[in-house]
Amino acid sequence: MTRAEEMTSGNDNRMPREPAAAAALVERYRREPGAGPLPWNEVLATLLSHRIVRAYRPDPVPAPVLAMAMAAAQSASTSSNLQVWSVVAVEDRERKARLAELAGRQRHIEECPLFLVWLADLSRLRVLGAERGKPTTGLDYLEGLMLGVVDATLAAQNAVAAFESLGYGTVYIGGMRDRPEDVAQVLGLPPDVVAVFGLCVGRPDETRPASVKPRLPVEAVLHREQYAGPVPAALVADYDAALRSFQAEQGMTQSGWSDTMLHRVRGPEALSGRDRLREALVARGFGLK
Ligand SMILES: Cc1cc2nc3c(=O)[nH]c(=O)nc-3n(C[C@H](O)[C@H](O)[C@H](O)COP(=O)(O)O)c2cc1C
Known part of the structure; x- marks a missing residue:
């Protein structure tokens, strides 16, 4: 504690x-x-x-806990009340194993009792329009995807806060975007629906505790009235030092923040397949005009 x-x-x-x-x-x-x-x-x-948890006890997440987390998720604001998001709750061991493989063999996906896949979901409105003979071409723009991604993200983060308030641990899984077509196939997603990220949920394994990870100084992210320009080198140096001390405590390589992050954004080869996300989205029916 x-x-x-x-x-x-x-x-x-x-x-x-x-x-x-x-x-x-x-x-x-x-x-x-x-x-x-x-x-x-x-x-x-x-x-x-908040801290991410990647080690879980096997106990299932009780239905009432998921129900309240979902109510919290659905309590988040949603653009124009469009509610263009959905979530698939996966507990089946084999399905989790397949999703873990698609996310670059992340073991915590297999180990967590509940894996939630958060979706940008334009299909509800698309189907409604088709049923009523109404056009839905307004969904065929990049804005349609943005609506779904923002809605799904706000909902998921409300669920995370709810789970954490109840003593559960979570970790987001961006790896759901490494191979979006395969994830869609495993989850039976219709066109106009794509996984934004996954979320492992479970009781934290106390034998492998997680710690609060320090963040950039607030001055690096809070601008007053107008954007303040590049972050001062001294702030980055301070944060690199803070993260190195965190990494030392965790028994991790003391790589700091800036070098590691620059390595992660060095080029398409560092994107774990997500450099072809546009292609995958178009194949799933997203217009992106
Ligand atoms: C959208 C998103 C995707 C993420 N994807 C992964 C992932 O695929 N695997 C993983 O182990 N952690 C993943 N993370 C966890 C981040 O690495 C973690 O949140 C970050 O290092 C900050 O740590 P903290 O949440 O403990 O403060 C993801 C986080 C976010 C917000």
Whole structure:
């Protein structure tokens, strides 16, 4: 349990709340927060203590837990109330194994009891239009895909917050976009539907605990009124140092952030097959005009 969690757990109302907020910020940024009062509540405690979990206990996720996570997902805002997203819940061992293989052999997909595949889903409206003889060519633009991706992402992140608030761990799986046609085949997706990402869900295996990963200093991402220009080198250096200390604690290679990220964006060969995503999307019926 982190210091921030300790300070909000149980019913100990004697604990001052502001120090818990400060502790959570130190954990997230690995530097002291500025002076001044900080708001704090259980929602913030859940959000700020997020860390991915790649090791799970085998216990199934109970149906009521999935039901509440889905209600949280469907409570997210959705562009114009279009609700152009869906999710496939996969618990079947063999289907998870096949999806794990399609995502570059990620073992946590096989090990998690519940694997959720979040979809940009234009098919509901397409079918409705066809049934009523109404045109739906407004879906054939890049904006159609953007609507589905944004909607699916907001929904998924609400589900993640719900799962984490209930003591479950998760990890997103972008690897669902490595081979989109094969994923579509495994999940029986109709045209106009594509997997945006997967999400492993399960009770964290306490023998392999995960930690809060530090983030870029907020000044690197928060711009006031207008975009402030490139991030100062000193901030990147600070963050590289923070991430190296995190990596050292985790027994990982101390590669820092900037070099690793530049390596990941070096070219199409680093995209695990996603350099041909446009082609796959067009094949799945997305217009992308
Ligand atoms: C859209 C998305 C796709 C991701 N894909 C993968 C993945 O395929 N495999 C994996 O192990 N982690 C994946 N991750 C997890 C990220 O690597 C992780 O969230 C990031 O390193 C930050 O760590 P944290 O979430 O613990 O703070 C993904 C995260 C996101 C948001």
